[in-house]
Amino acid sequence: MQIGDLIRRAGRQYGAAPALVDGERVVSFAEFDELTDRLGHALLARGLEPGDRVAVLLPNGIDGVVVYYALAKSGLVRVPLNARETPHELAFKIDDSQARAFVGTGQPPAPVEIVLTDIAGMIADAPAGPCDVRRDPDAPLRLAYTGGTTGTPKAVVLTTRSELAEVDNFLVDLLPNLRPDSVMLHAAPITHGSGAFFLPHLVKGAANVIVPKFSPAAFVEAAQKHRATTTFMVPTMIAMLLEDPALGDADLALERLCYGGAPIATTVLQRGIDVLGPVFTQLYGQAEAPLAITCLQPWEHTPSRLTSAGKPYTFVEVDIRSADGRSLGVDEVGEVLTRGPHTMDRYWRRPEATAETKEPDGWLHTGDIGRWDADGYLHLLDRRHDVIISGGFNVYPREVEDALLAHPAVVEAAVVGLPDEKWGERVTAAVVTRSAAEPEEIRAFCADRLAGFKRPKSVEIWSGLPTSPVGKSLRREVRDQMLAARAALAGARVNTEEDA
């Protein structure tokens, strides 16, 4: 079975019912099938050939979805780009994926052979009729970039087989009650986690409603208007929603508020349940095993379980192993591994990284550290490496350190994430300078080099950084010292208040 088969069948079965809604624009199931067929033909008519990579940079909206599934039908490989990234970051991805074409509203950030900006025009000029390029189930369907844990962005190769398995995981465990009157509200970018909810809803005849840009008010308005039953948020969005007066006495129909992609503060989660009811569903996954390693169901959100990431999905294997590869039991701490048809095939053009991450028998090293509790729930303790997740986006400390080190006064830099209720983690830097420089000036310097979510929220000037015997900077030590200094400061405040 191909992805296009699912779209074609939904078109026949659900015809004129709304499949996609974005503001005033509504696309029916039959229209969605036709639009993706036409655009698929148009892409092939430009000289693209099955297997070619196509970079896509579009705002969150219907056109993006049409492009994604036109690529699926025409045998092309989707490379989604994120508008929040700098031209330099985007150019890297275009270059690394060897994209032959760029689809977007403006000029491509790097030279590409074919530039396509007029999606409506292409569709209007293209022939109708099925666009049905059959692809090997194990051939690339899309590339998803992850910085991994080494700081160098790598693309994860996802195939038709992995995409269909992901739909399966969702329908079996997360959304077993989807019906034609279910409604998915995409409040987060479709290029990221939210996109995984599109096909499961489509195949069950349910509408996908898109909010172009998340704000608590826009979310509440759309959720009420369309009677949304499902949504997906990263923890930062939940924290923002709960703070916002727009939530007030909103009349919502949510059955599942799925969240994940980063650790969530227990206080935020408990407040969410108090306000919105038992709708929270946690997903733990990663680019290499999209959104499906474990999940915590609404009825499992009991006070003692709020720190857990849940239990394995039905058709996903999970194991915790020691450094020497032994399967660990209850309360033993080790690395989380997972196996299942939804996991990545490989890293794109990175055979060594693939060999390090994926065992020949299919087990995937997640790089996350965790333990099982006595009831079979997974608890994630930390990441093996130091990726910072701020506002749901991954920040790779080394990349931020490189930007800091480009400043003429900076000689050493260490970047860590400190806990933050709103952002999950705040990017915080310690630097050693060779000449006088203000922290604010160093922060401003980074603005030209890094996307907003990667810029340090604060920069501290230290006289020296802790290093290992071989001279590598010890980020964890830096983080511990920062946390200790903050705890001491908080303690001093309490003492002063008690003295007064």
Ligand code: AMP
């Ligand atoms: P990414 O590949 O960008 O999706 O990032 C995946 C990483 O985010 C995982 O390896 C975890 O470290 C973290 N993560 C994802 N979901 C959760 C969750 N539910 N709880 C805690 N950490 C999570």
